[in-house]
Amino acid sequence: MLQTKQPSKPTTWQAQEGSQRIFMESMVYETLYEGTRGPGKTDALLMSFTQFVGRGFEEDWRGVIFRQTYKQLTDLVAKSRKWFNKIDWGTSCTFNEQAMTWSWGTGEQLLFRYMRVENDYDNYHGHAYPFIGWEELTNWADDSCYKKMFSCCRSTNPRVPRMVRATCNPSGVGHNWVKHRFQLPGSRFKTLTNLTDEDGHDEHDRLSIYGTIDENVLLLTADPDYKTTISASANSEAQRRAWLYGDWDIVSGGMFDDIWYNAKKHIVVTPFNIPRSWKMDRSFDWGSTKPFSVGWWAQSDGTDVQLEDGSWRSTVRGDLFRIHEYYGCGAKVNSGLKYEAKQISEEILIQEIERGWENRVRPGPADSSIFTEEDGPSVATNMAKSVRIDGKLRKGVRWLRADKRPGSRIAGWNEMRSRFSNTIPPESGVRELPGLYFFSNCIHSLRTVPALPRDEKNLDDVDTDAEDHIADEIRYRVRHLPKKAGSGRVRGMV
Numbered sequence: 001m002l003q004t005k006q007p008s009k010p011t012t013w014q015a016q017e018g019s020q021r022i023f024m025e026s027m028v029y030e031t032l033y034e035g036t037r038g039p040g041k042t043d044a045l046l047m048s049f050t051q052f053v054g055r056g057f058e059e060d061w062r063g064v065i066f067r068q069t070y071k072q073l074t075d076l077v078a079k080s081r082k083w084f085n086k087i088d089w090g091t092s093c094t095f096n097e098q099a100m101t102w103s104w105g106t107g108e109q110l111l112f113r114y115m116r117v118e119n120d121y122d123n124y125h126g127h128a129y130p131f132i133g134w135e136e137l138t139n140w141a142d143d144s145c146y147k148k149m150f151s152c153c154r155s156t157n158p159r160v161p162r163m164v165r166a167t168c169n170p171s172g173v174g175h176n177w178v179k180h181r182f183q184l185p186g187s188r189f190k191t192l193t194n195l196t197d198e199d200g201h202d203e204h205d206r207l208s209i210y211g212t213i214d215e216n217v218l219l220l221t222a223d224p225d226y227k228t229t230i231s232a233s234a235n236s237e238a239q240r241r242a243w244l245y246g247d248w249d250i251v252s253g254g255m256f257d258d259i260w261y262n263a264k265k266h267i268v269v270t271p272f273n274i275p276r277s278w279k280m281d282r283s284f285d286w287g288s289t290k291p292f293s294v295g296w297w298a299q300s301d302g303t304d305v306q307l308e309d310g311s312w313r314s315t316v317r318g319d320l321f322r323i324h325e326y327y328g329c330g331a332k333v334n335s336g337l338k339y340e341a342k343q344i345s346e347e348i349l350i351q352e353i354e355r356g357w358e359n360r361v362r363p364g365p366a367d368s369s370i371f372t373e374e375d376g377p378s379v380a381t382n383m384a385k386s387v388r389i390d391g392k393l394r395k396g397v398r399w400l401r402a403d404k405r406p407g408s409r410i411a412g413w414n415e416m417r418s419r420f421s422n423t424i425p426p427e428s429g430v431r432e433l434p435g436l437y438f439f440s441n442c443i444h445s446l447r448t449v450p451a452l453p454r455d456e457k458n459l460d461d462v463d464t465d466a467e468d469h470i471a472d473e474i475r476y477r478v479r480h481l482p483k484k485a486g487s488g489r490v491r492g493m494v
Contacts, residue, residue: 012087013047016218019211020044023165024051028191029204030164032137032182035246037230038219039211041167042135046080048165049110049131054090059107060157063131064124066149068139070114073100076135077112118144130155133165138172141465142333143181164204170242173466175251175451177333182208184248198331210246237261251451255413255462255471259420260450266423268446271439272305272313274298274323280357281364282348283480284399285473286379287336291329293473294348295445296361298323300434318434320419320478326351327444327470334467341370341382345397349389365476366399402476410460412475419478436478445470 015021023033023044033041049063067073077100084093084102091105100112111129115121129152140146146166153162168178178184183192188210195203213220213227220226227244234240235253238261242252250257260267274280278298285293302317326348328337352358370379384396403412419436426432438445448467455461462468 013043013083015044015047016040016215018215019209020215022189023209023211024048026207026209027161027163028207029162030206031166032178032206032208033165033167033211034169034178034182034184034208035211036213037169037243038213038226039215040219041211042075042079043083045133045135045165045167046076046083046110048163049133050084050087052131052161053104053108054106057108057157057160059109060130060155060160061108062111062129063109063133064111064113064127064129065133065135066113066115066145067135068114068116072136072139073112073114080110080112115145115149118148121145121148124149124152127152128154128156130160130162131165132163135167136172137166137168138170138174138178139168141173141463143174143177144333169252170246170248170250171239171252171254171453173453173463175248175254175453176448176467179248179451180333182206184208185210185246212246213244249450251453253454254450255452255454256417256420256450259417263420263424264450266425266435267420267437268440269313269321269437270307271323271441272307274321275301275303275305277301277303279362280323280360281362281477282397283364283402283473283477284366284370285469285476286367286370287328287469288338290334290336291327291467291469292336292339292344293328293444293470294326294344295322295442295470295473295477296324296352296357297321297364297477316422316431316434319437320434321437321439322442322445322474323439324351324355325442325445325470329444341379342385342387342396345383345385346387346389348397349387349394353389363398363400365402365480367472367476368401368404370399371401400480403479403481408479409462409475412479413460413462415478416471416475436474445474449474 015024019033019035020040023031024047033044045065052061065076067076080102081095089104093102093104095102102110132149132153134146137146150164153164155162188208191205191207193205195206197203230243231240234243236258238250238254238257239252241247250260278301280296280298282297283295298321300315300317300319300321302315304312304314306312328339328344329335330337352361366380372378380399384398386393386396416436419434422431422433423435423437448470452468452471453463453466455463462471
């Protein structure tokens with residue numbers, strides 16, 4: 001809690017009871033303030049630094065708060081001016097507009113900076129900031145910038161606290177990694193301890209604090225209709241839940257948030273044995289430093305299927321079921337395994353043998369880039385080479401060229417939306433159009449697809465900085481037109 005330097009004067013700002021106070025008082029090294037819109041997260045982020053001004057740390061108390069772009073710093077500047085200029089610090093307090101820096105007469109400094117990509121860290125290498133803040137953490141596509149700055153969270157003064165602080169709502173291109181890092185929403189208000197990174201190195205404790213608009217008594221007193229305004233401003237039920245309830249189950253403003261919210265209970269199905277009359281194939285999105293994705297598909301011919309509990313489920317001819325997946329992701333967020341093409345091919349065949357699908361799975365669509373030959377055989381050519389498994393020589397994995405014509409991306413997202421929508425039974429109870437379903441064991445699809453954010457510059461497309469590899473692979477499959485006898489419609493088989 002921050003008070004004026006002279007007790008005889010009234011308090012200028014103090015944390016409201018609940019999440020603001022808990023955030024301000026937290027001494028856990030890495031603390032995230034997340035939740036609904038309106039609990040005063042930005043104010044609390046600013047004051048979590050200034051509460052240590054005048055404590056005798058002087059020039060050793062330095063802080064930096066990041067936004068992703070320079071333009072986004074405007075709100076931080078405005079809110080800091082609102083409070084800092086009113087507080088009696090007992091010393092001078094000035095803001096340098098050009099340097100975007102607050103300075104106190106006792107030596108403390110708070111810098112406002114932007115960091116867009118990991119290479120921007122070079123501007124801060126060797127600096128010492130015992131306080132590092134991040135406003136709207138989910139704006140960053142991965143954790144590279146965030147974690148790189150940990151090396152700067154230091155001080156030569158042993159009395160100075162070291163703290164990393166961040167705020168966000170459940171939305172944005174970084175939705176998934178933030179959710180995963182802080183184990184949201186299940187670990188709210190629980191300090192995560194005994195943590196290690198992807199390389200097995202020890203990490204600091206971390207804590208997430210959930211704030212709600214209902215705690216902001218001052219705002220609701222001044223604007224009793226604020227919650228109604230927020231609800232009316234949302235463009236989907238998912239966004240409304242994110243804004244009003246801090247719902248992490250789906251990213252607000254995402255490509256599929258509205259349809260997924262309404263159709264999830266229909267889209268996700270318990271695995272069942274695939275009828276022999278159904279066609280099976282696979283799709284592929286190549287990646288080396290980034291993840292690769294292989295999806296196995298079963299396409300219904302309209303016959304019913306028997307579930308594990310003995311009940312029967314009806315299907316529509318053309319229904320697509322994602323029945324299995326092989327996602328080549330590393331321990332680091334949105335990183336790949338750097339596998340060779342033949343290594344991936346061999347693993348695909350092993351998984352099909354283990355599931356009794358050998359010689360049953362047909363070639364399906366893959367990213368057309370794998371057919372490019374540069375300084376040697378293409379990825380597709382290498383994957384098609386025969387491999388020896390269990391002492392038996394087996395044919396390699398073949399692929400067809402995915403539809404990458406102009407407009408195919410947006411058409412693919414629209415097709416996915418339509419198929420998701422088709423899983424919802426109509427009032428008559430009888431579906432007529434083919435849907436898109438995921439087996440419940442396709443955990444990476446269920447993690448990444450619902451959270452895909454839209455591209456801010458083209459709302460009809462997905463933000464390509466997000467973890468979109470599985471979604472691309474699915475898009476290839478829903479756009480895939482199986483070859484008809486003698487038509488030659490599908491080219492590029494290797």
